[in-house]
Amino acid sequence: MSGQWTSPAEIADSFKELGYLADTHITQIVYLADRLEKPILTEGPAGVGKTELAVTLAKATGRRLIRLQCYEGLDEAKALYEWNYHKQLLRLQADEGKAWDDLEGDIFGESFLLTRPLLDAITSQEPVVLLIDEVDRIEIETEALLLEVLDSFQVTIPELGTITASSRPLVVLTSNNTRELSEALKRRCLFLHISYPSVEREREILLARVPELSDSMADRIAKVVRSIRDLKLRKAPSVSESIDWARTLMALGAEDVAAGITDDTLGVLLKYQDDIERVAKELKLAELEAPS
Amino acid sequence: MIRALTAFVEELRAVGVPVSMVEAIDAAQAIEHLDLASRDALKSGLSATLVKQARHLAAFEAAFDVFFGTATPPGEQAAAEFAQQAAAAGGAGGGEGAEELFEAIAAALNAGDEEALRELIRRAVTELSGLQPGRPVGGRYYFYRVMQRLGADRLRLRLLEAVDEDDPLARRIAEEDIAALIEMLETEVRREVVRRLVADRGPEAVARTLRTPLLEDIDLMHATREELANIETAVGPLARKLATRMAQRRRHGRKGRLDVRRTIRRSLQHGGVLLDPSFKPPRKSKPELVLLCDVSGSMATFARFTLQLTFSLAAQFSNVKVFAFVDALDDVTRFFGPGRELGTSLQQLSSEAKIVWQDGHSDYGHALDDFVRDHLSKVTPRSSVLVTGDARSNYREPRVEALAEIAQKARALYWLNPEASRYWNTGDSVMARYAPYCDAVREVRTIRQLERFVEDLILPASPAQRAVALAHG
Numbered sequence: 060m061s062g063q064w065t066s067p068a069e070i071a072d073s074f075k076e077l078g079y080l081a082d083t084h085i086t087q088i089v090y091l092a093d094r095l096e097k098p099i100l101t102e103g104p105a106g107v108g109k110t111e112l113a114v115t116l117a118k119a120t121g122r123r124l125i126r127l128q129c130y131e132g133l134d135e136a137k138a139l140y141e142w143n144y145h146k147q148l149l150r151l152q153a154d155e156g157k158a159w160d161d162l163e164g165d166i167f168g169e170s171f172l173l174t175r176p177l178l179d180a181i182t183s184q185e186p187v188v189l190l191i192d193e194v195d196r197i198e199i200e201t202e203a204l205l206l207e208v209l210d211s212f213q214v215t216i217p218e219l220g221t222i223t224a225s226s227r228p229l230v231v232l233t234s235n236n237t238r239e240l241s242e243a244l245k246r247r248c249l250f251l252h253i254s255y256p257s258v259e260r261e262r263e264i265l266l267a268r269v270p271e272l273s274d275s276m277a278d279r280i281a282k283v284v285r286s287i288r289d290l291k292l293r294k295a296p297s298v299s300e301s302i303d304w305a306r307t308l309m310a311l312g313a314e315d316v317a318a319g320i321t322d323d324t325l326g327v328l329l330k331y332q333d334d335i336e337r338v339a340k341e342l343k344l345a346e347l348e349a350p351s
Numbered sequence: 352m353i354r355a356l357t358a359f360v361e362e363l364r365a366v367g368v369p370v371s372m373v374e375a376i377d378a379a380q381a382i383e384h385l386d387l388a389s390r391d392a393l394k395s396g397l398s399a400t401l402v403k404q405a406r407h408l409a410a411f412e413a414a415f416d417v418f419f420g421t422a423t424p425p426g427e428q429a430a431a432e433f434a435q436q437a438a439a440a441g442g443a444g445g446g447e448g449a450e451e452l453f454e455a456i457a458a459a460l461n462a463g464d465e466e467a468l469r470e471l472i473r474r475a476v477t478e479l480s481g482l483q484p485g486r487p488v489g490g491r492y493y494f495y496r497v498m499q500r501l502g503a504d505r506l507r508l509r510l511l512e513a514v515d516e517d518d519p520l521a522r523r524i525a526e527e528d529i530a531a532l533i534e535m536l537e538t539e540v541r542r543e544v545v546r547r548l549v550a551d552r553g554p555e556a557v558a559r560t561l562r563t564p565l566l567e568d569i570d571l572m573h574a575t576r577e578e579l580a581n582i583e584t585a586v587g588p589l590a591r592k593l594a595t596r597m598a599q600r601r602r603h604g605r606k607g608r609l610d611v612r613r614t615i616r617r618s619l620q621h622g623g624v625l626l627d628p629s630f631k632p633p634r635k636s637k638p639e640l641v642l643l644c645d646v647s648g649s650m651a652t653f654a655r656f657t658l659q660l661t662f663s664l665a666a667q668f669s670n671v672k673v674f675a676f677v678d679a680l681d682d683v684t685r686f687f688g689p690g691r692e693l694g695t696s697l698q699q700l701s702s703e704a705k706i707v708w709q710d711g712h713s714d715y716g717h718a719l720d721d722f723v724r725d726h727l728s729k730v731t732p733r734s735s736v737l738v739t740g741d742a743r744s745n746y747r748e749p750r751v752e753a754l755a756e757i758a759q760k761a762r763a764l765y766w767l768n769p770e771a772s773r774y775w776n777t778g779d780s781v782m783a784r785y786a787p788y789c790d791a792v793r794e795v796r797t798i799r800q801l802e803r804f805v806e807d808l809i810l811p812a813s814p815a816q817r818a819v820a821l822a823h824g
Contacts (some may be wrong), residue, residue: 067392087385087395094384095377102405148621236405238588245403246373252405258531282524289527316520342520 063093063120070119079108079115080264088251089116098209098230100194100248105235106297107253113190113231120229123187127176129196138204139214140178143171167218177205178222181214186226194244195234202244209247256298258285264298269305279316280305283342284328290341292334304328352382355554359418360401362558366414367565368407374400393419406566406585417558420546448478449500456501457509460532469539475501476543484551491561493544498537507533567798571656572769579652583659583693585798590663593805594640607631639670639733641761643722645740646706647677647713653769655697657739660801662693672729675700676718679708682726713743715781716750723753730757736764738789742775742782749781751788758788767795767804 064070067086074081081089089112092099101109117124127138135141147166154162174182180189191205207213212224232248234240256264261281265272272280284301296304304327308316311324325335360375378400385396394415402411452475459468476482479500480493507529514525548557566585569578613629621627642661646654658675665671665687675683681704686696700706708717730736736757758764768775768782772794775782786792793804 066386083391084395087392088399091381091384091396091399095380097377099399100403144626145620148624148626152622236588238591239404242369242371246371248403249377249399250403251399252408279524282527283520286523286527342523 064090066090073119074115075267077115077118078267079111080260080267081112082256082260085112085251085253088249092249093229095249096227098232098248099251100232100234100240100245101251101253102234102236103253104255104295104297106299107255108298109231109233109253110190110192112253113188113192113233116229116231117188117190120186120188122229123183123185124190125176125180125183125187125228126190126192129191129193131196131198133197133201135204137175138177138201139175140216141173141175142167143173147171169219172216172219177208178214180228180230181208181212181222181224183228184225187228189228189230191230191232193235194232195237195240199238199241202241206243206247209244255288255295258282261285261298261301265302265305268302269309271309272305276308276316277305280308283316286342287328287338290337292329292337293331294329294334296328300328352387353379355418356382358555359397359414362414362418362555363401363411365559366410366562367568368402368410370401374403390419406581410563410565413561413563414558416542416545417549417561418554420542420549449502452478453502453506456536457506460506460510460536461513468536472536472539472543476540476547480544480547482544482547482551493548494541497540497544503533503537506536567802569798570796571653571798572796574652574656579655579659582656582798586656586659587663589798589802589805590660593660593808594664639731639735640664640672641730641734641736642671642673643680643718643736643738643740644673644675645677645713645715645718646675646700647711649713649743650741650769653739657767658697658700659693662687662696670734672726674722674726675704675706676713676715676721677706677708677711678714678717679706680718680721680726681705712745713740714747715740715742715744715785716748716753719750719753719757723756727757727760730760732760732762734761736761738764738766739769739795740766741768741770741780742766742785743770743779744781746779749784751784754785755788758790763790764788765790765804766792767801768792769796770794771796 064073067083067090070086070089071081071083074086088099091097099112101112103109113126114124116122150166150171151162154165172178176189180187194202194205207215209230212227213221215221255261258278258281261284262274262277265277265280266274269277280301284296284304288295304324307324307327313324325338329335329338356375356379360370360378363370378397381396381400382393386392394412397415397419398408398411402408452471456468456471456475459471476493476497479497481496482493510529510532511526514522514529516522516525545557545561566578566581569582571582574582607630610629610631614625614627617627617629618625642657642664644654644657644661646658661671661673665673665684671684671687672682673684673687674680683700683704683706686699686704708714754764766782766785766789770780774780782792791804793800795801795804
C-alpha cells in the first residue's frame with residue numbers, strides 16, 4: 060500500500076497548497092517515511108512546525124489524524140486501551156445465572172474495549188496519520204509501550220491476542236529534546252531535525268501566511284527575527300510567533316520594522332519581560348528609551 | 352554504493368556517532384528510494400537513517416562532504432587540476448593572483464553571483480592552497496592557508512565598508528548578512544579543498560585527518576568559547592536527568608497508600624462492589640542538592656561548565672544550593688534560580704561573592720572549614736552533595752575532617768574531578784586524601800563521562816547502609 064507519492068517534489072507541492080512550506084530536507088524524509096513505512100521522529104525548538112507537519116501530512120493525504128498527547132504519567136490505559144469495567148459489570152448483572160464460560164468469552168470482547176489513540180490508529184479501517192506529540196514527556200519506561208506499535212504496527216491484548224493494523228498508519232513523533240529518548244525508540248524512526256528556517260525560507264513562510272505583507276517588509280522581519288534568535292534569549296521567537304508579529308505590524312499599519320519594534324509589539328514575539336528588555340537594549344533602539 | 356556506504360558508516364563510528372546494524376540496513380534501503388543524482392537527497396536520506404541526535408549532525412556533515420562530496424571530475428580534468436596546482440605551488444603563490452582573486456570574490460559576494468563565486472573558489476584553491484599530490488598534510492591546513500592568503504578578514508572589512516546605513520538596526524542586519532556570506536564562502540572553500548584531497552588520497556585517509564571530537568568528547572578543561580556555547584545547549588537535558596536521579600526515586604510502578612474515601616466513592620458506580628481501588632499518588636520527593644564548586648583560575652573553563660550545569664539544575668528545582676569557592680566559600684544560590692540568565696549570574700558571582708580570602712589560589716581546606724562553620728545546617732540526611740574541583744590545594748592543609756563531617760551529615764557525597772585521573776595525587780593534588788569520605792570520585796572531563804556518572808548514579812538506600820559501605824570502601 061505504500062507509495063502515496065512518486066517524488067519528494069510532489070510532496071512539497073501538495074504541502075505548499077496547504078500553506079506549509081517545507082524545505083527539501085523535510086519533504087525528502089517524509090517521502091522516505093512513506094516509502095519505507097517508518098515513523099518520523101522530529102526534534103527541534105518549540106514552534107518550528109513539528110506538530111504542524113503531522114497535521115499537514117494528514118490533510119495532504121486525506122487521512123484522519125489521531126493525536127496522542129504525551130505527558131508525565133501517561134500509561135497504558137490512556138495510550139493503548141482499557142477494559143470498560145462498568146459495562147462489563149452491567150453485563151454480568153444482566154446475565155445472572157448464565158454459564159461462566161459464556162460470560163467470560165463475552166465480557167472480554169471488543170465491544171467492552173475502550174480504544175485509546177494507539178489502538179485506534181491500529182484498528183482504524185481507513186488509513187490514518189498518528190501523531191505522538193511531545194514524546195519526551197513520558198517516562199523512559201513508558202516508551203517501551205510504543206515500541207510494538209512503531210515497528211510492527213500491532214498491539215497485543217492478553218485477552219484478545221494480537222491486533223495488526225489493516226492499513227499502515229503514517230506515524231509522526233515530536234520531541235522537544237528535554238530528555239534523551241531511548242536508543243530502542245530512536246532506532247525505529249527516521250530522524251528529522253527541524254531548526255529555525257533560513258532567512259529566505261522564513262521570508263517565504265511569512266509571505267505565504269501573511270499575504271498583505273510586502274516583499275521588502277517580509278525580508279526585514281525575517282532578518283530582525285534572525286538577529287533576535289542569535290541573542291540566546293530565554294525563549295527565542297518561534298516561526299509562529301514571527302508570523303503573529305508580522306500580522307501585528309500589518310494591523311498597526313507600520314511601514315518599517317524599526318518603527319514597529321516597540322514594547323507593545325515585542326510582546327507578541329517574546330514571552331519574557333527580561334527578553335524584551337534585552338532585545339530593546341541589544342538592537343540599540345534609542346527611541347524606546349527616550350519616552351520613559 | 353554499498354561499499355561507499357559501509358566505509359561511511361565505519362567513519363561515523365570512528366568519530367563516535369553510534370550507528371547500529373539496523374540503522375545501516377535502513378540507510379541501504381533508503382538509498383533505493385533516493386534520487387542519487389541529487390546530493391541533498393542523499394544527504395537527507397542518510398542523516399535521517401544514521402544520525403539520531405541533533406548534536407551529531409555536524410560530524411555527519413563533515414564526513415558526508417568527504418565521502419559523498421561534489422562528484423570527482425573525470426580523470427583527465429583531475430590531472431589537469433593537479434598540474435595547475437603543482438605549477439602554482441612552485442611559484443610564489445599570493446602576490447598579484449591573490450589580489451585579483453580578492454577583488455573578484457568581493458565583487459561576486461556583493462552581487463550574490465553564485466555561479467561566478469564557485470568558479471572563483473575553484474581558482475583560489477588551485478592557486479593559493481599549495482596543495483601537492485601525495486603529500487600527507489591535514490586537510491585543515493590547506494583550508495586555513497587559502498583563507499589566509501586570500502585575506503578573509505580583509506574581505507569582511509571590505510564588505511562592511513560598502514554598508515551605508517546610519518540606522519543601528521539596519522546596520523546590524525547588514526553586518527549579519529555579511530557574516531552569513533563569509534560563512535558561506537568558508538564552507539565552499541572547505542568543500543573544495545576536501546574534494547581535491549579526496550581525489551588525491553581517497554575518502555578514508557582524508558576523513559581521518561579531518562576528525563573533530565564530538566561534543567560529548569570535548570575536554571571541558573580546554574574547550575574553546577564556541578565549543579562551550581554548544582555544550583551549554585546539551586547540558587539542559589542532562590541536568591534534568593541528574594536531578595531526577597538525585598531525587599529519592601521510588602521503585603517504578605509502586606503506588607501509594609489506598610485511598611479509602613475515593614475507592615468507596617467509585618464503588619457506588621458498580622453498585623457498591625469495590626471493583627476499582629484508588630490509591631493516593633506517592634508523594635514526589637524533591638531532590639536536595641548541595642553543590643560546592645571550585646571557581647579558581649585553574650578551573651576557569653570547567654567552572655563555567657559546572658555553573659552552567661548548576662544553572663540548569665537550579666532552573667528546575669528549588670532545592671538546589673550552590674556554594675562557590677576559591678580560598679574562601681560563599682553561598683551563591685541567590686545568583687541562580689529560575690528567570691536568571693547565565694551571563695549575569697556569572698558576572699555577579701565574580702563581582703559580588705566573597706570567594707577570595709587571601710591570594711586567590713584554591714585552598715580547599717579553608718573553603719571546607721568555611722562551609723562547616725557557616726552552612727553545615729543546610730546539609731540534611733536528604734541532601735546529596737556534589738563537589739566539583741581538581742583537589743589541587745596549593746600545598747595547603749586539606750582539612751579532610753571538614754569533608755568527613757559534611758559527608759556524615761549528607762545522604763551522599765560525590766566528587767567530580769575534571770582532571771585526567773592519571774594526574775591525580777601528583778604535585779599539589781590531594782584527591783586521595785579526600786576520596787575515602789566520598790561515595791564516589793569520578794573523572795569528569797567530558798560530557799560523555801558526566802553522562803556515565805549520571806547513568807550509574809545509585810543513591811545509597813539508607814544512612815546505615817552507607818556508613819557500612821564507606822567503612823569498607
